[in-house]
Amino acid sequence: MSLDQNKIAEDLAQALRAIESASDLDGLKQVKIDYVGDKSPLAKANQALATVDQSLRAQFGKLVGAARAEVNQAFEQRSAKLSALRDSQMLLTEKVDVTLPGRRNLKGGLHPLTILTNEINDLFIGLGYKVAEGPELEAEWLNFDALNIPADHPARTMQDTFFVEPLESKLVLRTHTSPVQIRTMLNEKPPIYVICPGKTYRADELDATHTPVFHQVEGLVVDENITMGDLKGTLDFFAKSIFGDQVKTRLRPSFFPFTEPSAEVDVFFNGRWIEWGGCGMVNHKVLDACGVDTKKYSGFAFGMGLERTLMVKHGITDMHDIVEGDVRFSQSFGVGKK
Structure with missing residues (x-):
């Protein structure tokens, strides 16, 4: 160049x-x-x-x-x-109009089931009870045998219970929170006043009234001179605290292996009788299995499904609304709103 x-x-x-x-x-x-x-x-x-x-x-x-x-x-x-x-x-x-209202995220909140659980816990803590919890993966002996549920009982079959492999491990996903009661009686001496909320599992299909994973709250009292009258008075107080002073309760004779005598608890709410849960005096065989002196002590127990309690209290007709996690369901309870 x-x-x-x-x-x-x-x-x-x-x-x-x-x-x-x-x-x-x-x-x-x-x-x-x-x-x-x-x-x-x-x-x-x-x-x-x-x-x-x-x-x-x-x-x-x-x-x-x-x-x-x-x-x-x-x-x-x-x-x-x-x-x-x-x-x-x-x-x-790209200027920003600082006079516009800010974008607000929804506030977090507890699920209505958790709110109900906390409400029940607070209620019984006020009565002098303790809140007891236990593992969801439970020993078969604690879930069945200690509760006087025999080996040939239908509840122990694969149709009702989730057994954990290998089957020789004798482990199940607990079918109720009653094993927590057994653990409490094995580890503590009477007097015992406990409330046992928690998640439970049964081989049910999810439909309008059933779910394979659900929540229960159970109560246990073991003390001297405990009678069915104490149980009825406790359930009356429990029902009125949850459903309102207008509610009535009744006990219908029933059968459970772990209580004797046993009864179904019904509540008269919104003009009709509704089955609420089960109850009874703790079977002497259960007390014996836990080393409780049955000559000195007696006790009562009761259990209710929390989903059922929530459905009755708020007129919910479909279990799907409770378990599927739609935020609009929680918002209807005033939870998670702006």
Whole structure:
């Protein structure tokens, strides 16, 4: 490449025109490649200085250097101007109206079942009871045998119980929270006053009134001179605290292996009798299995499903609403609203 003063001046003028005509930063980037970068005419002229006669090299070197410096200065000035223009446009198009109300996220909240559980716990703590909990994966002996449920009882079959493999482990997903009562009697001496809330499992299909994973609350009292009258009075107080002073309760004779005598608890609520749970005096065989002196102590126990209690109290007709996690269900209880 031969160097010529006119050609250098022409390349300089062309680069300056291109820089000035760039209307935005993206266009200016292409101008930099074409007229400022290593492949631009002035960059190639600078590379050609090595071929110029030694006597003319200094002269052409100053010329090319001055031209490149002028192009770089023009580029920086245009870049600063276009950047400022872009920023001012962004301020106009992306401005924030600080007078608008802020976006508020929904507040978190407890599920209605948890609220009910806490309400029941607080109720019985006020009566002097303790809240007892136990593992959901339970020993078969604690879930069945200690509760006087024989090996041939239907509840122990695969149709009703989730057994954990290997079957030789004798482990089940607890079918009720009664094992917590057994653990309490094994570890504590009477008098015993406990309430046992928790999650339980049975091999049921999910439908409007059943779910394979549900919650129970059970109560146990073991003390001297405990009678069915104490049980009835406790259940009356429990029902009125949950459903209101207008509710009535009744006991219907029934059978449970772990209580004798046994009864079903019904509540008269919203104009009809509704089955609420089971109860009875703790069977002497259960007390004996736990090492409780049956000559000195007696006791009562009761158990209710929390989902059923929630459905009765609030007129819920479909179990799906409780278990499927739709936030609109919780919001209907005033939970999680803005």
